[in-house]
Amino acid sequence: MKSLLLLAAIGLAAAEDGLAAWLRYARIDNPKTCLAKLPSTIITLNATKGLPVYTAGEELGKGIDGILGKRLEIDERDENGKPRGGKKPAKDSNNAITVGTVAAYAKANPKEAAKLPKLGDDGYYLSVSRGKALILGQNERGTLYGAFRWLQLLGQGNCSDFTLASTPDAPIRWVNQWDNLQDGGTHGSVERGYGGDSIFFWDGYVRPDLTRARLYARLLASIGLNAVVVNNVNADPRTLTPELMDGLARIADEFRPYGVQLALALNFASPQTLGGLDTFDPLEPSVQAWWDNITNELYRRIPDMAGYLVKANSEGQPGPMTYNRTLADGANMFARSLKPHGGIILFRAFVYDHRNLNQTLSWKADRARAAVDYFDGLDDKFDDNVVVQIKYGPIDFQVREPVSPLFAHLVKTPTAIELQITQEYLGQQAHLVYLAPMWKELLDFDLRVDGKPSRTRDIINGSRFNRKLGGYAGVVNVGTNTTWLGSHLAMSNLYAYGRLAWNPSETSEGILSEWISLTFSSDRKVHDVITRMSMLSWPAYENYTGNLGIQTLTDILLGHYGPNPASQDGNPWGQWTRADEDSIGMDRTVWNGTGFAGQYPPEVAELYEHPETTPDNLLLWFHHVPYTYVLKSGKTVIQHFYDAHYAGAETAQTFPQLWQTLKGRKGIDKERYEHVLFRLTYQAGHAIVWRDSICNFYFNKSGIPDELGRVGNYKYRIEAEAMQLDGYVPYDVSPFEAASGTKAVVTKTNSTVGTVSAVLKDLKTGLYDVAVNYYDQAIGNSTWDLYIDRTHVGRWKGDLEYILGRAPSPYIDGQTAARVTFPKVQIKKGSVLKIVGRPDGEEPAPLDYVSIFPHGKGIVD
8 A cells, every 4th residue: 555655646746746856757858869779677686675776676667667768677686696486587688777786796797796896885886888787886775876876867868878986975964854743633843844744743643654754765865865864853752752663663664765764863851851760961870771772672663773863952952061061971872872783873063052142242252152162172082973963154054154163173073064955044945045056165165174175075074084974964854845845946955965965076057957957857948047046046145135244134033034134133042243333243353352263273263363364255254344344345344235135136036037938848837837936926025125124224223325325215116104095004113124114004903904095196108017015924814906096906815824834923024024016017197006905814914015117127126
């Protein structure tokens, strides 16, 4: 029954709803070229059903059938290379696709095996020549990776003969899911998940149907990822109850055919809160014994479990420091329990105490220092199966941060870099932001440890300091949405994460090109448009949110989504800007500031110590300067803010226009076309909300006007509060900059229909584009209707909380601000514009303003 469900789920992908992602196996343009030399048989060597070599044979059959339209016979061979069950060899067995491990091939073909290149763990060897193909893995998982890699090449129309040996750059290529147990008949939630509910948990238990878990493992294996931490780092101790452990074993069973191992996040205090002990002190023998027993129970159920992930003494989580023990004491407790089973522990370096961060913003206080400060002196104290998992930057997944200096301090201890595929601070999948270029900058950064080349990627893969362990941990947070992440285009980030974790020397554009071909098509126009949008997206987002190293100026206190620069300061979370009426930026210098710059090796520290040598894109991360400070570009800081925010928002306006040029192109089906267009149109509108909020906030704070006169001046805009109001009343928005002119209008009561109207006496008769800025709160689903005279132009509904997936908010603010556009509206001079708002629930149909542009001018006012 389970296999039927899996096939049914894969079959649904034909509707192009996103479920198959890049594993669509769509027919290539000219399959005849490949078919002419394609064998008719797949030989699997010593394959066991439910393990990766067997899966590789199945996947090759499925993929070649889809890509080339040819069904291949599978010839199963035993450990000696003989047909199983006494069957005769396939007719084409001398001209076949042979799939298996190096060991299995060597046993059947000892002379040929001597010619094979050496592979590392999980590595594969691919050889395609004259109609024959050989796919061998150093282990079973490597065999499957090789099969997927060949299918990726075939899916891009590459049918040429070639030889390829490939071993992953690092052994740890994990995914961190932040999935929660949930009670009360509800689906499991996903923290910072924007693609629906948990695919693993429901109503406090593991889901009875884990079809999606198996499909997820298939996706991950296809890009070389090898383990999934299935639950939130803020772990629920109940995960370790016998019934939940039985459920986890069922998840591991779904993962195993794809070589994906299960790992588990743990709550440090579980011996006390779950086990009934009076302590969770890591040096107490009874606590160690409790964890030994739990670990044994888990491995009895899941013999191939990868290990543990632990967040301790951070953001209120318990940890070893509760008992004045070191972080190494805590990590080693788990390491000792895992050691007999071959498991490893990833111990997070995200350690800081928000309760004790100086809320008065002492000049020396700095959360960025925390990781190095907490791990100082511990480098040689960790057991050899401990890996310290370090966020790429010192704060928290910001749009731009310097590489964490902790990578340069842990020389003897293996490390893994934590990247966030789920876009917590970066548009939450409602904004297109292709992250591979940012990751490449971080991975290629040279920390110059001991004055020698020390790229981040060479530190984490172990080569720089001669370590065996290390690698990558990606926070992914897929959900039950058929697009997995809530957005078709956001899946490029998951694909890129897997490809870079395997080989960080790959290029951002090269990875993107592969993903476009496999997800959509090889159509040149499709490639050009998606590549252009994607490669512009991170710089554009940085420009219209927060630049010069000031971080993403989001609402740090609530959803981490919309603009709220004032929230960055005066809070315990440490993402401070120290902005006042004269100056802005954190002083992290050694001579005058927090000293954070001094945590880097000398060459890098010297670079960051001085404003004139610090790159402009990190200036405000390291230095507190006047708004009038002149950048290397010749602009002042404040003018750069204005110009960058306008430029970023303007770039976002081009995305819907570019996407519309792909309508009807190969691979751009109607369902995905409309889904992507809706999100890009929303992004274009929200980029303007960001632009105006940040520019008006700093104009108000500094008193320095925009040299180009744009900020605060909007010639196409009609403020809702300035219109004729009937059933609507003005409303003071907080923060003030989240509304044009600081005000919006709301209906008088939650049952009152409201109308705003204005005579368009200054417009000439003609064709116009009309944009309405409104607020979509997560406390109701208001509806609005737009009229020009008696003509109904359009209706929209406040239901973005269901459509977009981004963090919901009950407030009228930058989180809920949105824009709807109506192109090609015929308007006469003196026409009456009218909007009728119908509140719903507690949402009072809020409106901000209307912009009316000559058609084709572009909605950027």
